Amino acid sequence: MLISETTPLLSQPLATSFPNISDAVARLGEHVDRVSIADICPGETGDVCGETAFYLVVLLQLRAQKLKPKALSDVWNQWTETALNESDIQQLNERIINAWVLFLDEYRTTAEIEQVLWTSFLISDHSARRVRVVDLLTADAPSELIRHDVVMLSLVNMWKHGPSRDVASQEISPSPIGLRYDAICTPRVLHFMDLAAYLSYFGLLVSYVMQPPFEPTISQSRFHYVGAREILLMVFSSSILLRPWTIFNLPFAITLLMFLISLPAVPFAGSASFNILLICFIFHAFQFHFPRSPSPLFVFKVRHSLPFARFLTHGFYRIILPLTVFFLPIFVLGTSWLSMALAETFFVPPSLLDTLIPTPMETRTTVLFIFFALLVTVCCSLFIFVVLGRTLDPAASGWDSYSSAVGRTARASFVRAVISYSSPYTFPAPLSLLHAIFIWGPSAILPRVGIQLPFAQAEKLLWRITVGPIGLIAASILYFLP
Structure with missing residues (x-):
């Protein structure tokens, strides 16, 4: 399956009790400094993690729009628009960090932190595309957020160990043995399998x-x-x-x-x-x-x-x-x-060797x-x-060994890698070809002719038969690596 934000089988929870992001961004509008989370959330949901995730996604989405101002023909308006956007971006940065710090004021489990980072929301009512906080952690994201230790520790934990057991228990498979079997193929293991295919x-x-x-x-x-x-x-x-x-x-x-x-x-x-x-x-x-x-x-x-x-x-x-x-x-x-000056030097009679080189x-x-x-x-x-x-x-050490700007882009590269291999039942190459033949192709064609089959269960079964055993070998190899 092609992995994107529109993938229906995301391993992280889907938020259905919140409005779409586009409406919330429009409601936030030009009142960046006067609108709070209560003004854009649908009343008391009782879900602190979901509310924080929604608020961060709205602020980050609005910030991304401010970073791409409209091209204006009038020079003075273009200058004032740029200055206004810079001021709004600075306020958005402060509100994003304040919301994240406020969420961390109390003890949060690994699952709760992952829920904030990975809960997806609809972009609009007319599109199936969804967006999460991690999708907006690019090199242009607020440096204080992408450099935050909790964010990076959570992503590293996801990379090495997969989603926490509390989040994983929300999956459709009720079998603890099946969950343990699936959990072996962490994003790091799936990446290793993909890398082995590329090297082959x-x-x-x-x-x-x-x-x-x-x-x-x-x-x-x-x-x-x-x-x-x-x-x-x-x-x-x-x-x-x-x-x-x-x-x-x-x-x-x-x-x-x-x-x-x-x-x-x-x-x-x-x-x-x-x-x-x-x-x-x-x-x-x-x-x-x-x-x-x-x-x-x-x-x-x-x-x-x-x-x-x-x-x-x-x-x-x-x-x-x-x-x-x-x-x-x-x-x-x-x-x-130089070639023209030495042309005669290069015109050597062809070899008369009969054997092939x-x-x-x-x-x-x-x-x-x-x-x-x-x-x-x-x-x-x-x-x-x-x-x-x-x-x-x-x-300096770690991510910021070669300056904070380089560390920020390096973190963004790591975030993209975690996202690429964090969806459930990811099929690395060349097993992605089997997935396209048996699951992806039929699921795109058969429903159009009125044939409905349990493709989700078939996908899980195919994954456990093909990717799972190879993942066990890859996980055994990575066990001895740092």
């Missing part, structure tokens, strides 16, 4: 670009070249595309497309499709270093690995990228002039490029440390 795909792609089939000179059955390796590459890439879509999924889509358009053959060495695969190979070689899931950065202590990755990423965006763009035109012209020249060139790109990346990283390292606080 990458290993198959490395094998293919290193030892690809060459186009035959004698006509023969083209399906002879579609072996287990090629089939697995298509299976893994298609199953990864069924996971929540991001821009990082584009190389997987290109890989699948190159194999599909080459059928009944495969991308042969030297062909245009094979060269495109090499471009995807370059991207995948550096993909696991980005602070986004799945990545080895999330396997160990995230409070150390993610800030370091974000620090380097910020340095590339703020220092290396502008420097590269600044010198790129003269670099391109210079290399072109084990690894294609295109792959060798790509690997050489990756090697030099890695050297350049290391040199750029050292340069970033030289330029920005002097501004670091030697007394």
Whole structure:
């Protein structure tokens, strides 16, 4: 199942006794400093956690709207609107923190804290989309909230151990044995399974670009070249595309497309499709270093690995990228002039060797490029440390080791990873392909023709048969990791 805020089977409780967020935001309107939680909540609900969650979501949603002001053609109105928004954002920040601190004035259980962070509310009456506090904990969220120790401790607990038993008991399964079995696949375990699938795909792609089939000179059955390796590459890439879509999924889509358009053959060495695969190979070689899931950065202590990755990423965006763009035109012209000046040197007569080269020249060139790109990346990283390292606080540690701004974005990356793997019955790749075939596809088609089946129970059964046993192995491996 594709995971999003509209997913109906959220593991966290749904709030049904509260109005939709859009109406509450409109009621709050321009009176940010004079409207309290009692003015936007439906009377006394008796649910302190639900009221706090609703109030925080409304304030955060309004704050997100204030961060994106409307573009006005009049300069003076644009200036005054910006100044007014800044004032409103400052007031909203204070009210958000005050509401959170007021909630924590008394002792709160782990389940109550999770209820505030994970309770979902309808955006509007005309949409099935729901939103939670964690969905709004982005890099633009109030720094005091996303940096709060209770927030991060709760998210780390969710990541390692899953939802607390009190929250989990609200699930549809009444069996304690079933709940214990499901609880083994925590978000961290599901991420580890997803990462293993990505690494398997990458290993198959490395094998293919290193030892690809060459186009035959004698006509023969083209399906002879579609072996287990090629089939697995298509299976893994298609199953990864069924996971929540991001821009990082584009190389997987290109890989699948190159194999599909080459059928009944495969991308042969030297062909245009094979060269495109090499471009995807370059991207995948550096993909696991980005602070986004799945990545080895999330396997160990995230409070150390993610800030370091974000620090380097910020340095590339703020220092290396502008420097590269600044010198790129003269670099391109210079290399072109050098190639023309030494053209005769490069025109070497072709080799008369009759045997095929084990690894294609295109792959060798790509690997050489990756090697030099890695050297350049290391040199750029050292340069970033030289330029920005002097501004670091030697007394800082943990998330804020590389400045509070970097720590905030690193926390936001971790929040996104927890959200991605916190929904119940998540199917990591390549098992997401089975889910699409047996559950997602039929549940989208059969109800339209009047056939109603218990898809929720079928989804749970399929998950326990396929994902559960693998999750036991993954949990056993992660048990020995910090």
